Amino acid sequence: MTRKKGTDKMSDLQWIDKHIRLNKNLAKHLLKPSKVVYNANAWTPLKLISIGFFTQMYTTIIKGYFDRWLYCGIFSGCGLNYIENRIYFPGSSFFAINSSIDNPFHKMYFIDSNKKRIKALTKRLEYVEREIEDFSFLGSTEESRCQYMTFSDDYGKFIDETDIFDLLDEEDTRTHALVVIDPEGFEMKWDDLKRFFHYPCDIIFVYMTSEIKRTWGKALKSRDFAIKNMNGLFGGSSWKQAIEGDDLLPIFIIQIEGLNKIVKTIRVKKSKSSFYYDLLVITRPTRGGNPWLSAVDQLKSRIERSGSSMVKASLDYLEGKRGRLDDFFPINR
Numbered sequence: 229m230t231r232k233k234g235t236d237k238m239s240d241l242q243w244i245d246k247h248i249r250l251n252k253n254l255a256k257h258l259l260k261p262s263k264v265v266y267n268a269n270a271w272t273p274l275k276l277i278s279i280g281f282f283t284q285m286y287t288t289i290i291k292g293y294f295d296r297w298l299y300c301g302i303f304s305g306c307g308l309n310y311i312e313n314r315i316y317f318p319g320s321s322f323f324a325i326n327s328s329i330d331n332p333f334h335k336m337y338f339i340d341s342n343k344k345r346i347k348a349l350t351k352r353l354e355y356v357e358r359e360i361e362d363f364s365f366l367g368s369t370e371e372s373r374c375q376y377m378t379f380s381d382d383y384g385k386f387i388d389e390t391d392i393f394d395l396l397d398e399e400d401t402r403t404h405a406l407v408v409i410d411p412e413g414f415e416m417k418w419d420d421l422k423r424f425f426h427y428p429c430d431i432i433f434v435y436m437t438s439e440i441k442r443t444w445g446k447a448l449k450s451r452d453f454a455i456k457n458m459n460g461l462f463g464g465s466s467w468k469q470a471i472e473g474d475d476l477l478p479i480f481i482i483q484i485e486g487l488n489k490i491v492k493t494i495r496v497k498k499s500k501s502s503f504y505y506d507l508l509v510i511t512r513p514t515r516g517g518n519p520w521l522s523a524v525d526q527l528k529s530r531i532e533r534s535g536s537s538m539v540k541a542s543l544d545y546l547e548g549k550r551g552r553l554d555d556f557f558p559i560n561r
């Protein structure tokens with residue numbers, strides 16, 4: 229599972245092929261200890277590739293500034309996706325692990341309220357720790373190079389009970405965290421999200437943009453569940469300031485920026501459809517001006533030029549169902 233250095237000269241399609249090919253191999257291993265999967269869509273790999281890209285960059289840079297770095301996967305899932313009933317693909321948890329091999333996290337927390345999923349994830353973690361040499365840095369004990377902990381309950385309970393905030397607060401050991409929040413919809417509440425803002429953290433938050441717009445429409449029609457969801461996510465009624473649905477994301481971002489944060493967005497789209505979501509990359513401004521954010525901009529361009537149809541084309545190609553012109557003119561393959 230060694231990684232080759234990427235090149236910007238690759239076409240977007242070749243770039244997607246590369247990531248899918250590399251991660252398909254890991255998925256084969258993940259299927260062995262458990263058959264539990266999360267059914268996902270053609271645009272999901274774009275989200276996961278982004279999480280992997282960011283994690284690799286994060287773990288490479290953070291070691292120059294902090295003694296210890298932690299990972300917190302809220303809504304971590306079972307560790308394996310089944311994309312469009314076609315291919316198995318690692319979930320966010322294994323993207324985070326695989327992308328941090330060179331600079332492992334000191335501790336990784338995985339949280340999901342679905343017992344079956346977290347059990348499958350735990351089995352997978354135990355399996356890769358035991359069977360894959362590249363992952364032998366993982367372990368469930370305090371002595372492990374990277375200690376993982378799985379938590380099968382509501383994430384709110386995790387926030388109340390976890391030691392992560394104590395670790396981030398320690399004065400003797402400079403500690404930072406990468407927090408990946410990957411809900412299906414409105415599960416994350418503003419007040420809980422905001423708690424992380426008090427600590428040294430970078431956050432990737434999957435903001436379900438088109439779904440939130442739809443719910444806003446229903447909230448305007450006084451539908452109780454929609455009002456409750458909007459209030460929970462926005463931490464109050466700021467969403468009422470929106471004149472049109474497209475105002476909601478900027479309102480949410482301004483709210484975060486108001487707490488002295490920088491927010492970058494990466495839009496993940498279902499092709500030929502009005503469905504999309506935004507990955508919000510949330511970080512603290514630093515004296516150096518956060519130069520690594522330009523790498524996020526490059527990632528943004530790649531992901532936003534792509535879409536689910538490009539992932540599908542890549543799957544067709546990798547399954548041998550479709551040839552491609554660049555087979556005859558191989559560029560940077």
Ligand SMILES: C[S@@+](CC[C@H](N)C(=O)[O-])C[C@H]1O[C@@H](n2cnc3c(N)ncnc32)[C@H](O)[C@@H]1O
Binds near residue numbers: 306339382412
């Ligand atoms: C989009 S899925 C996560 C996918 C996963 N990150 C991956 O890449 O495979 C959202 C997950 O949130 C979990 N979930 C929903 N509500 C939750 C809650 N209140 N607390 C913890 N987990 C929850 C669900 O069981 C589901 O596995």
